[in-house]
Amino acid sequence: MSSPHVPQATPTDGAPQSDEAGRDVRVVPPRGGASHARTWSRGFLAKLVLLAVVDALGVYVAMAALAQESYGILWVMVALLVVTNWVYFSRRAVPLKYFLPGLAFLLVYQVFVVGYTGYVAFTNYGDGHNSTKAHAVDALLIQNEQRLEDSATYPLAVVEGGGGLGFAVLDGDEVRVGTADEPLADAPDAVVVDGDITEVPGYEVLSRAQVLERQTEVTALRVPYSDEADAGSVRTQDARNGYLYRSTLVYDEAADTMTDTETGTVYEPNRDGQFEAADGSTLAVGWRVPVGFDNFTTAFGDPRYSTPFFKVLVWTVVFALLSVALTFFVGLFFAVVLNDDRIRFRRVLRSFLILPYAFPAFMSYLLWRGMLNKDYGFVNTVLLGGADLNWLSDPWLAKIAILGVQVWVGFPYMFLICTGALQSIPGDLVEAAKIDGAGRLRLWRSITLPLVLVATAPLLISSFAFNFNNFNIIEMITEGNPRFPDASVPVGSTDILITMVYSVSGLDGGAAKNYGLASALSIVIFVIVATISVISFKRTRSLEEIN
Amino acid sequence: MRRSIPLVAVALGAALTLTACAGSDPEPEESAAAEETEAADGGALTVWVDETRQAAVEAAAADFEAETGADVELVLKNFDDIRADFLAQVPTGEGPDITVGAHDWLGEMTANGVVAPIELGDLAGDFADVAVEAFTYDGQVYGLPYAIENIAIIRNTALADSTPATWDEMIAKGRAAGTTYPFLVQVDEKGDPYTMYPLQTSFGAPVFAQAEDGSYTSDLALGGETGNAFATWLKAQADAGVLSTSMTYDIAVQAFADGESPYILGGPWMLEQFADLDLAIDPIPSAGGQPAQPFTGVAGFYVNAQSENQVLATDFLTNFMATEEAQIAIYEAGNRPPALTAAAETVSEDPITAGFLAVGEGALPMPSIPEMGSVWSFWGVTEAGIISGSIEPVAGWEKMVTDIQAAIDAS
CATH class of the missing domain: 1.10.3720.10 (MetI-like)
Known part of the structure; x- marks a missing residue:
């Protein structure tokens, strides 16, 4: 209520003076006179130091953005840095020297926010449409991969062989080993110490640290229990115990459809950002799509x-x-x-x-x-x-x-x-x-x-x-x-x-x-x-x- | 020569920039390197906790760090902010690996695809059935439960020797006690349907119908004859001066702490402020003839569906938070009975906790279906409106049911 802000007052106030300053420079013959930008005066050195600080901050932000893979922020930051350096080292951009800080903050704090709000206004972002389509597909797949009701608990070890990562599981007293492509097969010569599988011939047993380094691969790994698809696949969440799972939903990337393996129903993406079957039923998780003026309507x-x-x-x-x-x-x-x-x-x-x-x-x-x-x-x-x-x-x-x-x-x-x-x-x-x-x-x-x-x-x-x-x-x-x-x-x-x-x-x-x-x-x-x-x-x- | 000055300046600026970078920049590199070494040691986990649970989770995290070499970072969040922030940040990849949460968020969490199922395996049998069921959606478990909470009648034993089985008898007994209020319950201007729920169920008007296996269907059940009877009863109690919208949580708790009423309807979170009273926990009396069943809320930990540390997160939850020690530590911080049966048995030696557990046996799990999100705000203001007299009971209640149905259909 009581703190109305007039943020752009300072740069605008400074603008007229800057024009005069600019004209002053131009009046003096360029070769003979001294421009602020060219002499090694105290002011110039001060500018150099200040800009160096700004550049350092900017580069820091840009590198942090690169590390986080936020490319939007990265490019905006790089562009801002280039413009800043050009403005303050060029003789032609005198008015901009006064405007630039205000403009930069305007861009970051106002234009971006308003622009993003504008973008969201034309999408169906909300409950059920919370993220991208790729996330929605992931979520649907993990939600519909159910543990088989009669699945036992299989203590397991993560192993690596010629065929990539695999699991060695303790099935009763026997060790069986397999990879994503090879269903579990008996490994009679494996060594088991106190219920832990320590050695499997033909495979290297990964240490805890190695497993943690490759967590996403391990959680994504499915080892078929046998040649029959109905028997399910072994999967683990903590790299200690595995259970048999079977997916009831399959995503066909080429056709961009979801298929329910139990009923055979095929779900196709609709314009509202959901997978929809021919009878109009939809899958629970949807994604964000542009909806035009629907929200305004x-x-x-x-x-x-x-x-x-x-x-x-x-x-x-x-x-x-x-x-x-x-x-x-x-x-x-x-x-x-x-x-x-x-x-x-x-x-x-x-x-x-x-x-x-x-x-x-x-x-x-x-x-x-x-x-x-x-x-x-x-x-x-x-x-x-x-x-x-x-x-x-x-x-x-x-x-x-x-x-x-x-x-x-x-x-x-x-x-x-x-x-x-x-x-x-x-x-x-x-x-x-x-x-x-x-x-x-x-x-x-x-x-x-x-x-x-x-x-x-x-x-x-x-x-x-x-x-x-x-x-x-x-x-x-x-x-x-x-x-x-x-x-x-x-x-x-x-x-x-x-x-x-x-x-x-x-x-x-x-x-x-x-x-x-x-x-x-x-x-x-x-x-x-x-x-x-x-x-x-x-x-x-x-x-x-x-x- | 002079032309080259700008060039020199730029070069110098760049050089300064680079030196400045050398000073400030190694940070990200260092942390990236640090992450790598940590990953080699045992990885890093980010966990969102609220203030009440912070100390207990910290203790478990310390054990976890010592045993596995992993690094656990706890981020303190306001519990009320967690739900929306988690939903918004998971898709950006900035969400935590694990967060504390309540089971009734589950419908929304799964509909938005932000939580990953947790396979409890044989652990499931170690938890109270209601706790695991509460975190089950469509056959999968999505959270590791740590506490079960429900409301009950908290009685000041100095003012009343028992809690009668019916509402009218209790009010009469409360009046006979000669205190300022016969009975205390928070209502507030926007209503409190959660606290009112046992009284509503005693009229036989649960919010959603339950299927035979106990799971909720999306059919509203709070309307009809029974709902209208409850609405009329609300109005009658307001006229009798028992219920009032000016009674906020703070006022109610303070009045009870000051000995101004023998009874208050509330949960274990109030107990801290009644430390110097001698208390007993009793079942909630029935107002409408049927059993008064409060909601059970189960609190637990969710795992981020986009987490890149699923193995570590699951390991931490199933092997370090599902222990009796960790669950009792959380209980001691927040007074809510633990979800782990062994821990619950240990803390049941305390008669207060045992009292809440006993009332909880007859409680109904709070619905976690996505439709529940559309119910709360209509429900609360309608109850408050009936109590304050601005809404005509039966017509207002019927309009509320229609509005909720419309909101469910629209979403």
Whole structure:
């Protein structure tokens, strides 16, 4: 609420100077004069050191990305490094020297996030479609490989021979050995010590360390028990004991189909990212696929979502507007009052008023939640003398309660900026107005308020944008409750868009996860906030020009 | 000459970069090398644990490290975050090899293909049947259980000498005790269907119908006559002042600890705060005439389906976490009865634990089918709404059933 950010201010402020600096360089004949980039001045050396540090960090990240096989991060990092070095060692890119840090952070923290959200909005990422197709195939295969009911436990050793890895198993008292291609066969000369197979002729018995080094190969190994496929294959998970397993599902890579070996049903991949049989039944694990505008259609076309969506949208706008307006006017009121010389102990009073701002907002929210409890809360029992107001369960009272807490938490910030703006109003302006015969009200309307508004308008707009997505206050106090009596999705009357997105996406565990739909709704929020911000920034610019 | 200055600068910059790399970069190489040597020694495992289980798992991990030379890294996570984080991180390859979890996540975990089956082999017989069954999905076991938990009536023996078998008698006895509350149960603004469940089952309205072998089908069973009867009863109890949405977990536990009620409906996780009270654990009285069956929750360890250390992970779980010592250590940290039968027998010497175990015998495993994910939030707010009076009991309950069915059909 009270920390609107204006992150790109510093680089933009620096830009005009940079132009001038650039022009200066060009005015001087290039061969004769000295450019910052070319002399071995102290500044140049400092730049060299700083860039070396940046490059070192960048190369470190790139190497770490390479080690983790995250090629996206690797290439972005390499590109950023090349651009950085070019910009700071080239004479042509003077403005960029000032812009680049801001642009780089914008790219990483904003463009990427927005882009990824946009991508997810067009997929069906969610429960049942959690990963890639390859993972889904793996998962289906391991889930459908069942231990044979009458399978005994076979203590085993992992061995390696000419045919690759194999298992030597203790079948009763006899040792039998086999590999992926050769079914188990008797190995009469094997040595068994205390139930451990230590030697198998023709094979090398792998040590524990060797097994661990090749874990994935060992767990992937299936040794047929006999020539008959029905007898199953030996498989192990801990490289100590094996059991007989049989797969009930087979994946045909060439045809891209799953076949149930018991019923013979063939499942083909469908457009929703699932394996589907001819009769419409599907296998449990699916994968992520692009679904086009389906998520947007659901958000606006499915009445289960669209009806509460518009109600929530209205409350979100009302909440954001009232939050800004109420905190601003309460803050302005105290600022004006405490700006009057006749008030004593102004410093002490100001410090007291800033206290709620100094208190962590999360704590305030949780404290207020406790204080608003119907039967045990401070508000009802003490402040209202035993009133029976259902602050958190009544739709209207809950909204009022949220706004009340918002004013408590947010007004000190407005108080601070208004105090600053008031003190910067030139005294001669006020005096001139008084000489012109302006009364108190006129002075307030024509001088004080416009000047304060001009100074605070950009902060009010960013405050609005912040409150539009003020997730914390809603989630900490009411969690969006009380629920709409007529809604069929988990959405309530104090939910704002962003908390609705949170419950719809199922992150709170109250519903099945649907990241695709949640991302689509986030995009909609982004568009709304961006539009409002652009319009209002344009308006304030015209306001400033008039002045 | 001057032209070459930028070149020199670039070269110098590059050289500095490289020296800087030499300073900072060996880290990944070193760790890669370290991993290799570790792998030669016995590999490395990453395990997600929550605060309660941390110390106990640490102890088992130390044994494991000593015996096998493997390296176990414990990552402390907030229990509530584990479910979503595990689902999100396994596909990226960043997930842990093993995580703690609850059995009711199983449906979601398997539907998303993030957990691998664990073959317990002969070990399966060493665990309580309900614990293994809870982690079984479609014939395969997906977790190594370590604790079984269920709620029961916790009685303050100084205020009441017994817990009657029916709800009305218990409330009457509670009132006779002369305390502020006859009985305490958390409700909260968003409801608590988990805690309310035994009272609901005593009306014969379980959440999903059970097949003959005890496994849950996806047919909702909480509606109909019996469900409506429970809803009406909720409203009546709220009017009588026994149930209230302003009663949160914290307030309920504090009030009981202060001796303001002879009874509280709750689980072993509350016990720590009742340390100076003399307690007894009793079965939950029936409100609707049928047995009051709470949910059984089983906690256990899941193995990541994408883990490259399956052998090590399985080895750690089956040979080091399935021991009496490890299971008792976890019990001592969290008060939940262990899933390993031998360990459970040892700790049953404690009458409180024995009390919870006895109530647990009549309990129903919490459904782990994927459909369960669609139930909770509707269920809770409807109960809370009926209790606070904002929802008309029968109509509200029927709408809830319709909404849950719609959510199940849609997902």
